[in-house]
Amino acid sequence: MGIVIAVANQKGGVGKTTTANALALGLKRGRNKVLAVDLDPQGNLSFSLGAATENVRAAYHVLAKECGAGEAIQKTPLADVIAGNIMLSSVQIDAAQNNWEFILRNALSEVRSVYDYIIVDTPPALSVLTINAFTAADGLLVPILADIFSLQGLARLNDTVVRVREYSNPALRMLGIVLTRYNARTVLSREIRATAQMIADELNLPLLNAAVRASVVIAEAQSMQVNMFKYMPRNNAVRDYKKLVQELIERGL
Ligand SMILES: Nc1ncnc2c1ncn2[C@@H]1O[C@H](COP(=O)(O)OP(=O)(O)O)[C@@H](O)[C@H]1O
Ligand SMILES: [Mg+2]
Numbered sequence: 001m002g003i004v005i006a007v008a009n010q011k012g013g014v015g016k017t018t019t020a021n022a023l024a025l026g027l028k029r030g031r032n033k034v035l036a037v038d039l040d041p042q043g044n045l046s047f048s049l050g051a052a053t054e055n056v057r058a059a060y061h062v063l064a065k066e067c068g069a070g071e072a073i074q075k076t077p078l079a080d081v082i083a084g085n086i087m088l089s090s091v092q093i094d095a096a097q098n099n100w101e102f103i104l105r106n107a108l109s110e111v112r113s114v115y116d117y118i119i120v121d122t123p124p125a126l127s128v129l130t131i132n133a134f135t136a137a138d139g140l141l142v143p144i145l146a147d148i149f150s151l152q153g154l155a156r157l158n159d160t161v162v163r164v165r166e167y168s169n170p171a172l173r174m175l176g177i178v179l180t181r182y183n184a185r186t187v188l189s190r191e192i193r194a195t196a197q198m199i200a201d202e203l204n205l206p207l208l209n210a211a212v213r214a215s216v217v218i219a220e221a222q223s224m225q226v227n228m229f230k231y232m233p234r235n236n237a238v239r240d241y242k243k244l245v246q247e248l249i250e251r252g253l
Contacts, residue, residue, distance in 0.1 A: 001112050001113060002033075002035070002111075002112045002113070002114070002115035002116055002117055002118045003116070003117050003118070003138050003139065003253065004108065004112075004117075004118045004120065004136050004137045004138050004139075005023065005117060005118070005119050005120065005137060005138065005139045005140070005141060005175065005253075006120045006122060006133040006134060006136070006137035006139070006140050006141070007019050007020040007023065007119065007120065007121055007122065007140075007141050007142075007143065008122040008130060008133065008134070008140060008141075008142060008157070009124070009142050009143055009144060009150075009153065009157060010124055010125055010126045010130070010153060010156065010157060011124055011144075011145075011149070011150060011153050012124035013124075013145075014143050014144055014145050014150060014180060015143040015145070015178075015180030015181060015212065016040075016121060016122065016124070016143055017040065017042075017044045017045045017048070017121050017222075018143075018180070018218055018222065019141065019143045019178065019180065019212075019241075019244075020036065020045050020119050020120070020121035021036075021045060021048045021049065021222060021228070022228060022241040022244070022245070023117075023119050023141070023244075023245065023248075024036040024049065024079050024117075024119045025078065025079065025227050025228065025229055026229060026241060026242060026244070026245035027116070027117045027119075027245060028079065029229060029245075030249075032115075032116035032117055033080075033114065033115045033116050033117075034079060034080065034115060034116065034117045034118070034119065035073065035079075035080045035081070035082065035111065035114075035115045035117070035118045035119070036049055036079050036080065036081045036082070036118075036119050036120075036121070037059060037081075037082045037084075037104075037108075037118060037119065037120045037121070038051075038058075038059060038081065038082065038083055038084030038121050039059055039084055039088065039104075039120060039121060039122050039123060039129045039130075039132070039133055040084050040088070040121055040122065040123040040124075041084060041085065041086050041087070041088040041089040041123060042084070042123075043083060043084045043085045043086070044121075044222075045081075045084065045121040046058075046081055046083035046084055046085070047222075047225065048221075048222040048223075048225060049076055049078045049079045049081050049225070050076035050077060050078050050079075050081075050225045051074045051076050051079075051081035051083045052074065052083065053083045053084065053085040054085065056072075056074060056083060057071055057072040058072055058082065058083040058084060058085050058087070058088075059072065059082050059083065059084050059085075059088055060084075060085065060087035060088050060091055062082065062104070062107045063088075063091050063093060063103055063104065063107070063129075063132070064091060064092070065103070065107075068107065068110055069082065069107045069108055069110050069111045070110055070111050073111070078225070078226075078227055080115075084121070088123075088129065091128075091129070093128040093129075093132070100128065100132075101131050101132060101135040101164075101167070101168040101169075102132075102135055102168065103132055104120075104132040104133060104135065104136040105132070105135050105136035105169075108136055120133045120136065120137065126156070126157070126160050130160075131160070131164060131168070134160070134161065134164040134168075134169060134172060135164060135168040135169045135172075136169075137169070137172060138171065138172070138173060139172075139173045139174070139175040139253065140161065140172060140173070140174055140175060141175045141176060141178065141248070142154070142157060142174075142176070142177045142178070142205075143177075143178050143179075143180045143212075144177055144178070144179060144180070144196065145179070145180060145181055146179050146181075146182050146183070146188070146189045146192035146193060146196070147192060148192070148195075151192070151195055151196055151199050154177070154199055154200075154203060154205070155199075155203065158203045158205065161174065174205050174206065175206070175248060175251070175253065176205070176206040176207065176208040176248070176251070177196065177200055177205055177206070177207050177208065178208045178210060178211065178212065178244055179192075179193060179196065179207075179211035179212065180211075180212045181212065181213070181214040182211040182212060182213055182214070182240075183213065183214060184211070184213070193211070206251075208244065208247055208248075209243075209247060210240055210241075210243040210244035210246075210247045211240065212237055212240040212241055212244065213236045213237045213240050214237065215235055215236055215237035215238075217231070217232045217235045217237060217238065218235075218237050218238070221238075228241065229241075229242065
């Protein structure tokens with residue numbers, strides 16, 4: 001049974017999509033079968049993995065129950081992908097409808113046995129899409145920037161996780177918080193790391209040792225639709241992502 005990992009943070013621009021891309025490609029390096037699911041209407045993960053977003057069966061159709069998960073999978077040279085596109089912003093998941101939280105979980109159950117890992121990228125919101133991702137997930141990974149606003153958002157995110165555990169997914173595990181675009185050379189970054197550790201301890205969330213440094217190579221690999229681990233394996237940020245994957249596995253992913 002594939003392990004489902006959701007990458008989430010209600011803040012935009014914190015590295016969710018980049019981390020989802022790195023997880024999908026990083027876990028594949030270990031010869032695992034990986035499916036990437038893009039729940040963000042922006043479709044950035046789909047693009048970076050070489051999937052089409054227009055005129056294809058995509059996550060929208062799965063959530064609208066117009067097709068099964070299997071029918072929405074695109075196989076690209078980089079990964080298997082269920083694409084996200086703008087239609088997702090209009091998906092009518094009626095919160096009054098019974099079991100609306102379970103639509104993605106139920107849909108993925110059809111393909112779970114085929115994959116070792118299913119990575120779900122989420123939009124920058126705590127929306128019905130995010131709740132569907134949390135309900136489908138075994139584990140949650142939370143990228144944050146080393147800034148005070150990211151830290152402030154953690155408590156709210158954690159409240160949502162607690163509620164999801166209560167109502168729709170008691171088994172949801174917090175895999176950890178990962179600092180992205182991190183610059184260990186600045187005093188501010190180091191202070192933020194210390195503060196992040198305090199907040200993580202308070203909320204009882206693991207702050208991962210791996211922190212991903214900033215590098216233009218990361219954005220380059222995404223826009224060129226190439227695998228960062230092959231494109232620039234010795235780049236610092238790419239090595240950090242390798243460490244992150246390793247750490248998650250060591251922690252019993
Ligand atoms: N480690 C990094 N170094 C440099 N740029 C990064 C890094 N991580 C992400 N980025 C860039 O920052 C922007 C936001 O990242 P993204 O993963 O799209 O965030 P989110 O999905 O949370 O909105 C993107 O342009 C991405 O290429
Ligand atoms: Mg994103």
